[in-house]
Amino acid sequence: MASREIYDTGFDESSGRTIAADTCPECSGRLETECGEIACQDCGVVVESCRLDRRRPRLFADDETSKARTGAPLTEARHDRGLSTEIGYKRDANGNTLSSKKQRQLGRLRREHGRARWRSKAERNLATGLVEIGRLSGDLELAQSLREQASSLFRTAQDNDLLVGRSIESIAAASVYATCRLNGTTRTLAEVAAVASVNVDRVENGYRTLNAELELPVPPQSPVAFLPSLAAEFELPARVEQRAREFAVRAHDEGLSSGTHPAGFAAACLAVAASSMADPPSQLALADAADVSTATIRNHRDRLTAFLAADE
Template identity: 55%
Template sequence: MAIRDIYETGFDEDIQTDSSTNQCPECDGWVTTNAVETVCEDCGLVIDEQRIDHGPEWRAYDDEERERTGAPLTAARHDRGLSTEIGRGTDANGNEISGQKRRRLARMRREQTRGRWRSKAERNLAHGLGEVRRLTSALELSDSVRDQACQLFRSAQNEDLLRGRSIEAIAAASVYGACRCNGRSRLVDDVSEMARVAESRVTNAYKTLNEELGLPAEPVSPSMFVPRLASDLECPDRIRQRARTLAEQAEERGVTTGVHPAGFAAACLYKAGREEGRWLMQSEVAGAANISTTTIRNHRDTLQQLDDEHSVGTKGDTERRGASAKSRG
């Protein structure tokens, strides 16, 4: 009985079973090919091995060996990272080149720069992706968020959403949209300040992207802004934890619907600081959240009202438990 009749075989994308050469030259048995070798399943004969690995080779064992492939493809470049770069002054091995060859490379570099973009749309795409990379670097965002923002800008251009809007505004809106989709606590003010674009233009561009592309952006809660504001204000861990507890309790009660999330988080930090004996100034907290001191006071009153209701409810529960204990006694 053959091995294939005893053990079950599953699907493997590396196994080739639809070829006419799937017969063993020795026993006419079943032949399978994976990423390493070609083997007969009946008699175990190795027909072919040491296949060519078409994958990249990133590691070089000495200075003489070079990588067989270049950098991986990336969405942060208009040509996916496949552009040609002409060096200056030295060759690939680091040796100095002559003056005549430097002048020739300069002429080649000039012509390569002129023919780098095939159309004006591709030039705009390169400029927009460069702006996205600059913003993500200034905001210290991760590479995954950067790639998502670049892909979002590319989708906006494909849907012809750049018409009538500036490239900088769409780039800033793409970065803000990627932060919203990943649950990052970033304000429109932060992105517009780094982008050197008016906040209203970034807001309008984001609304357009959200409506036309259907972004899976989740609502931002005040508890998401507590860690960032606490870090900016250099608050200790106990104040941060207390402020997050206050924000989560307010979210559960539904009082944070329709309010500015950063403003409510700032009010939670202000109240937590007062409870812990650290007097945070309202102007200082409001400046970190980019809101007014009136917003801080309004949200502080809301939090105080929630505490009063919780205290009354706890006192009533205690009295009811005491009355029931007396009746049983």
């Protein structure tokens, strides 16, 4: 499209904006505004459209307006969504050192602020759970967006009284695991329980409670999703991982992997794909990496081998 030129302007009541004249700069056709977009009715060229301006406020050198922003955005990862007050220690907002008298006064204010921080026991439990979710997300190297979703899920569980009779740590770990399942992030139940403050049985019980009571739209896990992490752990060649992926896809299409442990079946696919190597990983090592028994690896391997032989 040709570069925009400046034309006579007028006010458009439908969009509440000042726009160019009602003739198209390309074909002199008629311009009309629809859904905040100004376009020519003849040639279809878009002259101007309404967009959200997310830039900083425009400031000039002689403008005395404060350049400070309005603060950090709201977050679900904190019990007050990031609106709490933080009291400093030795320096003020300008970086100047405070006097000893002022520091003692701030210390007393900090103590009273900490005592009045929680409006109820439920809010204190919420803060405890969100801190636990933040710790688990850091240990599992999850993205900030997943932490936000897990925190929101924990809030929903508390609002539905799912914490009654259950520990905060188990529901927090279950929220992290459920968020990973909902977003297709490959974190097994054992991996979450390994960094959690409770054992795997309590994490599994919390996840089942969330899944049943909140009716989470959790998709079934595919063995293909676990292949990259397992192959990287044993430093297998790319051709072995590719062959294992082909086996897993074919088995999944035929329903062979239905009802199986996805990580265990992925480990069995790697075992079959790496069988031609000079030094393939042992069944015990694959079982430990997938958190299953060696019998599971052996049974899946035998079924997969028979399926591939019959399919050929």
